[in-house]
Every structure is written in structure tokens, then in C-alpha cells.
Amino acid sequence: MATEPAHVLVTGAAGQIGYALVPMIARGVMFGPDQPVILHMLDIPPAAEALNGVKMELVDAAFPLLKGVVATTDVVEACTGVNYAVMVGGFPRKEGMERKDVMTKNVSIYKSQASALEKHAAANCKVLVVANPANTNALILKEFAPSIPEKNITCLTRLDHNRALGQISERLNVQVCDVKNAIIWGNHSSTQYPDVNHATVCGKPVRELVADDEWLNGEFIKTVQQRGAAIIKARKLSSALSAASSACDHIRDWVLGTPEGTWVSMGVYSDGSYNVPAGLIYSFPVTCANGDWKIVQGLSIDEFSRKKLDLTAEELSEEKTLAYSCLS
Numbered sequence: 001m002a003t004e005p006a007h008v009l010v011t012g013a014a015g016q017i018g019y020a021l022v023p024m025i026a027r028g029v030m031f032g033p034d035q036p037v038i039l040h041m042l043d044i045p046p047a048a049e050a051l052n053g054v055k056m057e058l059v060d061a062a063f064p065l066l067k068g069v070v071a072t073t074d075v076v077e078a079c080t081g082v083n084y085a086v087m088v089g090g091f092p093r094k095e096g097m098e099r100k101d102v103m104t105k106n107v108s109i110y111k112s113q114a115s116a117l118e119k120h121a122a123a124n125c126k127v128l129v130v131a132n133p134a135n136t137n138a139l140i141l142k143e144f145a146p147s148i149p150e151k152n153i154t155c156l157t158r159l160d161h162n163r164a165l166g167q168i169s170e171r172l173n174v175q176v177c178d179v180k181n182a183i184i185w186g187n188h189s190s191t192q193y194p195d196v197n198h199a200t201v202c203g204k205p206v207r208e209l210v211a212d213d214e215w216l217n218g219e220f221i222k223t224v225q226q227r228g229a230a231i232i233k234a235r236k237l238s239s240a241l242s243a244a245s246s247a248c249d250h251i252r253d254w255v256l257g258t259p260e261g262t263w264v265s266m267g268v269y270s271d272g273s274y275n276v277p278a279g280l281i282y283s284f285p286v287t288c289a290n291g292d293w294k295i296v297q298g299l300s301i302d303e304f305s306r307k308k309l310d311l312t313a314e315e316l317s318e319e320k321t322l323a324y325s326c327l328s
């Protein structure tokens with residue numbers, strides 16, 4: 001029997017991440033080579049013409065898996081019947097801006113789009129928030145879409161996870177696919193904690209292979225934390241191809257499962273694991289199976305790491321307060 005197409009919403013689809021992401025989805029990068037898709041692309045009226053141009057290019061590319069394209073500025077039309085929602089729409093950070101600067105504009109978008117998803121998306125719709133502040137936008141979406149199960153609302157920290165793998169692979173001159181089980185804890189911001197205490201290369205501990213704690217506890221962490229800003233400085237635009245590719249990795253692993261013995265980082269609703277306050281969307285190490293994620297339990301956390309886990313949790317609590325003040 002032919003597989004039913006998955007309906008996939010991409011908001012902000014006329015933007016730069018959207019432009020990189022929609023062909024990846026249409027080519028099977030997000031759901032695999034056997035899953036047909038119907039793309040629902042949403043943007044705002046000033047971007048309507050550009051959005052239609054993206055639709056024209058999707059038609060021209062003749063992707064065999066692409067069974068339809070909805071390109072619209074109507075949020076209800078965009079959200080109707082979607083099985084997956086990749087929320088990229090919003091205002092990106094520009095050079096010199098802190099992520100908090102984009103908060104006011106973006107959280108109100110997430111409040112109103114939460115209601116549209118709650119009313120019109122398919123039951124059990126899975127949501128990935130990419131737009132910054134990603135964790136807090138996801139939290140706002142969760143709070144204003146109470147009928148969507150909280151386990152279905154996540155945010156993107158896979159880009160940071162992949163950045164950590166990339167830095168270790170460059171430092172050790174090994175294949176990036178051999179580096180496993182890094183962790184991004186906390187916020188998708190410069191307080192995130194990239195942790196390699198449990199990471200391995202072909203089964204050997206990264207810390208032993210690198211044999212330079214000063215670098216791992218200093219420059220490595222800072223490089224991953226600041227990578228988004230470094231890309232903005234270099235491109236004068238925020239990361240797009242790596243963000244799109246990591247969004248595909250996030251959903252693919254969530255839906256199709258993580259490989260045996262491997263975990264990934266996802267921003268998910270905290271249940272209090274690792275003494276992270278419940279009620280925040282926080283990045284944890286997770287494994288996925290049967291369409292569900294599960295926080296990896298029982299990892300040892302040393303004193304250095306504990307402080308870093310707490311610091312990024314504090315920032316998220318402050319963002320939550322600020323977000324609510326922006327909405328009131």
C-alpha cells in the first residue's frame with residue numbers, strides 16, 4: 001500500500017533557512033527516501049511574492065517525493081492538517097544584537113501561532129521551534145497550545161550538538177561521523193554548556209584523546225557557544241544551511257529513532273531530570289524510539305558541569321519571565 005504523504009509546515013519559508021530547508025524536506029532528508037511529503041509554507045504578506053517564487057522552484061525541481069505545496073500567508077490555511085511543524089518564522093539576530101533583543105518581536109508570533117496549531121494541526125502533530133529565542137518560543141508555544149502534548153513540542157539545539165562534534169573532529173583530525181555522544185545542556189544561547197565528558201571517538205573517551213583539559217574546558221566551550229555569532233560576523237547573516245540540515249537531523253532522529261548506543265541533544269520540556277527546574281524547555285541528551293524521545297538518565301555530572309547546567313537554567317528562567325512581560 002502506498003504511504004500517505006506527511007503534511008509538513010515550515011513557517012518563515014521565504015527566509016534564508018526556509019530556502020535551504022524546503023528542498024531538503026522534499027528530497028527525503030528529513031523523513032527518509034520512502035516518505036512522500038506535502039509542504040505547507042507560511043510567510044507574512046510582504047514576503048508573499050518571494051514565497052511564491054520558492055514554490056515555483058520546488059515545482060521546477062521535480063522532487064519525486066513532493067506530492068503538493070501550499071504557499072500561503074494565512075496561518076489557518078498553513079496549519080490545517082499538518083503532522084509536523086517546523087517553526088522558523090520570525091526575526092533573526094543581526095550583528096551586535098543579543099538574542100534577548102529579538103525576544104519581544106518573536107514571542108508574540110509564537111503565542112498567536114500556538115493557537116492556530118492547537119486548533120488546526122493534525123492530532124499528535126510534532127513541533128520543532130527553530131526561531132530564536134528557540135527554547136523560550138517553544139515554551140510560549142507549549143503554554144498557548146495546551147492540547148498539544150508537551151512531549152511533542154521541542155526546540156533546535158541539534159545545530160549546537162553538531163557544532164560540538166565538528167570541533168572535536170577538527171581538533172583530533174577524525175571523521176565527524178566517528179564522534180558520538182556530545183551533549184548540549186540548556187539554552188540555545190551563549191550560556192549553553194557543550195559537554196564532552198561522555199563523548200567518544202570510535203569508543204574511546206574524547207577527554208583522553210584530546211588530552212588537553214584547558215582547551216576542552218575553555219576554548220572548545222566558548223567556540224561552540226559563540227559559533228552562531230561567528231557565522232553572523234562572517235556572513236553578515238545568521239547560519240542557514242547548517243541550521244536547515246540540523247533541523248532535518250532533529251526530526252529524522254525523533255521520528256525514525258537514534259542509532260543504538262548514540263544520543264543526540266534536543267530542547268525538550270524539563271521533567272526535573274538532572275535537577276533542571278521543571279517548566280523550562282531545556283536541551284538534554286536524548287535517545288529516540290517509536291517516535292518518542294527519552295532523556296538519557298544517570299550520567300555523572302562533575303562540579304564544573306553542575307555550575308554550567310545551573311547557569312544556563314537561570315538564563316532560561318529569566319527569559320521565561322521576560323517573555324511573559326513582553327506578552328502582557
Ligand SMILES: NC(=O)c1ccc[n+]([C@@H]2O[C@H](COP(=O)([O-])OP(=O)(O)OC[C@H]3O[C@@H](n4cnc5c(N)ncnc54)[C@H](O)[C@@H]3O)[C@@H](O)[C@H]2O)c1
Pocket residue numbers: 011012013014015016017018042043044047088089090091092093109129130131132133134156157159160188238239240243
Ligand atoms: N535554533 C537554531 O539553531 C537557529 C539557527 C539559526 C537561526 N535561527 C533563528 O531562525 C530564525 C530564522 O532565521 P532566518 O535566517 O531564516 O531569518 P530570515 O529573516 O531570513 O527568515 C525569517 C522569515 O520569517 C518570516 N516571518 C516573520 N514573521 C513571521 C510570521 N509571523 N509568520 C511567518 N513567517 C514570518 C520573514 O518574513 C522571513 O521570511 C531566526 O529567529 C534565527 O535567529 C535559529
Ligand SMILES: O=C(O)C[C@H](O)C(=O)O
Pocket residue numbers: 092093099132159227228229231238239
Ligand atoms: O545566534 C544566532 O542568533 C543565530 C543562530 O541561533 C545560530 O546559532 O547560528
